[in-house]
Amino acid sequence: MSLLEVSNVSHAFGDKVLYKQVFLEVYKGEHVGVVGQNGTGKSTLIGILTGEVIPDGGTIKWQPNIKIGHLDQYAVIDGSSTVQSYLRRAFTELYEMEEKMNALYAECAVSGNEVLLQKAADLQERLEALDYYSIESNISKVVTGLGLNAMGMDRPIDQLSGGQRTKVILAKLLLEQPDVLLLDEPTNYLDTTHINWLAEYLIAFDQAFIVVSHNYTFLDKISTSICDIEGETIKKYHGKYADFLRQKEHFRESHIRQYHAQQKKIEATEQYIRKNGAGVNSRIARGRQKQLDRMERIAAPTFVTKASIRFQELPVTAQVALRVDHLVVGYDKPLLPKLTFSIRGGQKIVIAGFNGIGKSTLLKTLVGQIPCVAGAFRFAEQVSIGYYEQDLIWENDSMTPIEIVASFYPKLTIKEIRRHLSLCVVKDSHVTQPIRTLSGGEQSKVKLCLLLLTACNFLILDEPTNHLDAETKDALQNALIQFKGTVILVSHEEQFYQGWVDRVINIVDENRNRELKYSHR
Incomplete structure (x- = not known):
C-alpha cells in the first residue's frame, strides 16, 4: 500500500x-x-x-x-527562542513525558502507592525505547553535521540570516524523524x-x-x-x-x-x-x-528551452584588478581573519568555506554595501563591477519582471525587455506577473537578466546557481568560461566551477581559529 x-x-x-x-x-x-x-x-x-x-x-x-515533515523556509517561528531551545522543541512530547514520570515518582515517594510506581516505571520504559536519553547526543550530531555550531547555539533566532534560519528549521525537522x-x-x-x-x-x-x-x-x-x-x-x-x-x-x-x-x-x-x-x-x-x-x-x-547567456564585457585591466590589505569584515565583530590577497585582471577566483563564516559579508563589503571593520581594499580605476547577490529580495515584490528591468534600464523598450528576459528563459507568461508569485528559479533568472544588461569587466557572484535548473547552470558556466574579465565567485557547487577557475581561496575553521588556505586549479 x-x-x-x-x-x-x-x-x-x-x-x-x-x-x-x-x-x-x-x-x-x-x-x-x-x-x-x-x-x-x-x-x-x-x-x-x-x-x-x-x-x-x-x-x-x-x-x-x-x-509529515515539511521544510518551510518561511515558517513563522518564535524569534526570541535561541537555536538550542528551538531544536529541543523537536522532543517536546518526550520532555513532557519525563516531567510526568518525575511527578509520579515524587508522589509515590510520599504515598508509597505502588500503582503510581508502576505507571512511572512504564513511562521510563517508553522513554528508553524512544531513545530519550540520547537527545543531547542526537542534537549535537545534527548541529555539527549542518554546521550550526558556528552561528552560536545560544543566539536568538531573530538575529539569524535567512540562510541560517533555514538551516535551523531543517535541523529541527531531521530531529523530529x-x-x-x-x-x-x-x-x-x-x-x-x-x-x-x-x-x-x-x-x-x-x-x-x-x-x-x-x-x-x-x-x-x-x-x-x-x-x-x-x-x-x-x-x-x-x-x-x-x-x-x-x-x-x-x-x-x-x-x-x-x-x-x-x-x-x-x-x-x-x-x-x-x-x-x-x-x-x-x-x-x-x-x-x-x-x-x-x-x-x-x-x-x-524540447527544453535553453538560456542564451553572454556578459557585456568592458576592456580588462592587465594590472592588479583588486588589492586587499589586512581587511577585516563583519558587523558588530569580525567574521573573518585579516585578509590580504590580490587578484590580477582576468583571473577567476572562488571563495569557499562553510556557510555562516562570512563569505557573503566579504562580497557585500567589496561592493560597498557594508563598511569594513578594519584594513583596506582597492579596485583598479578601470574596474567596473557586475554584482549578483544570492538573496531574493526585491524593493517592491509587487512589480513584474518587465517593470523591474525597466526601473533599472528605462531606455529599453518593452519589446527589448521581453527579448532580454526570454534569453534568460523567463517565460513570456510570467513577465507580467508580480515577482513574488514566481518560483525561486524564475526570480533568479530575472536577477541574472539584470546582471547581463550591466556592462562590466569584474564579476562578483554570490551563489548564482542557487535555484537554477541544469540547462541554465550550463549556460551560465559557459558564459563565465568565455568571460575575459575578472571573476570572484562564492559557490558550494564544486562541480560548477571545477576545471576553469584559477584559484580557490578556502576559508577554514580549525578549532574555531579561522584561517585562509589557498589552492590553485
Missing part, C-alpha cells in the same frame, strides 16, 4: 497549466527526487502535498496518521561538507522523502526514484538521477521516432483522402477519414 496517492490532479497558475490529470504514488521508505525546469511547478507540487495549495482538480490521499520528509531545495544554504553530511543522513533515513533540488550530484546520491515535471505531466523513473537521464533520453528518442512515423502516416492518409474524395475510391477515402478521426494523436515532442 502506498503512503501517498496523487490521482488525476490538474493545476494551473493563471494561464499557465502546470499539470494535467497527473498520477503519482510514493511508497514507504522510497526516496524521491523531483526535477524539472524552473517554473514547471516543483515547489507548487510540494505545496499541494502539504495542503497549502489546493489543486484545480483531482485528489491527494495520504495514509492515515502519517506524520517524521514518516515522510518534504524538502524544497535543502542544499541552497549549505556548503559542500554539510551537503555531503545531509546526503549521508538521507541515504540512511529509513522513512520516505520527496526532495526538490537542482543539485544533481546530491540527487544522484540520495534518490531511489526521480519524478520529472515536464510538458504538463509528472513522469516517475526508478533508479538514481543518472539512471533517470539515460531512461529519459531513451524515451525521448522513442517518442520522436513514433511521432514522426505517425505524422508520415497521417500525411499519406490525408493525401489519399484529398485525391480520392470524389472518385471511385471515395468510399475507401471516407473509411480512412474515420480512421484518422479515431486515431490517438501522439503529442509533438517538447
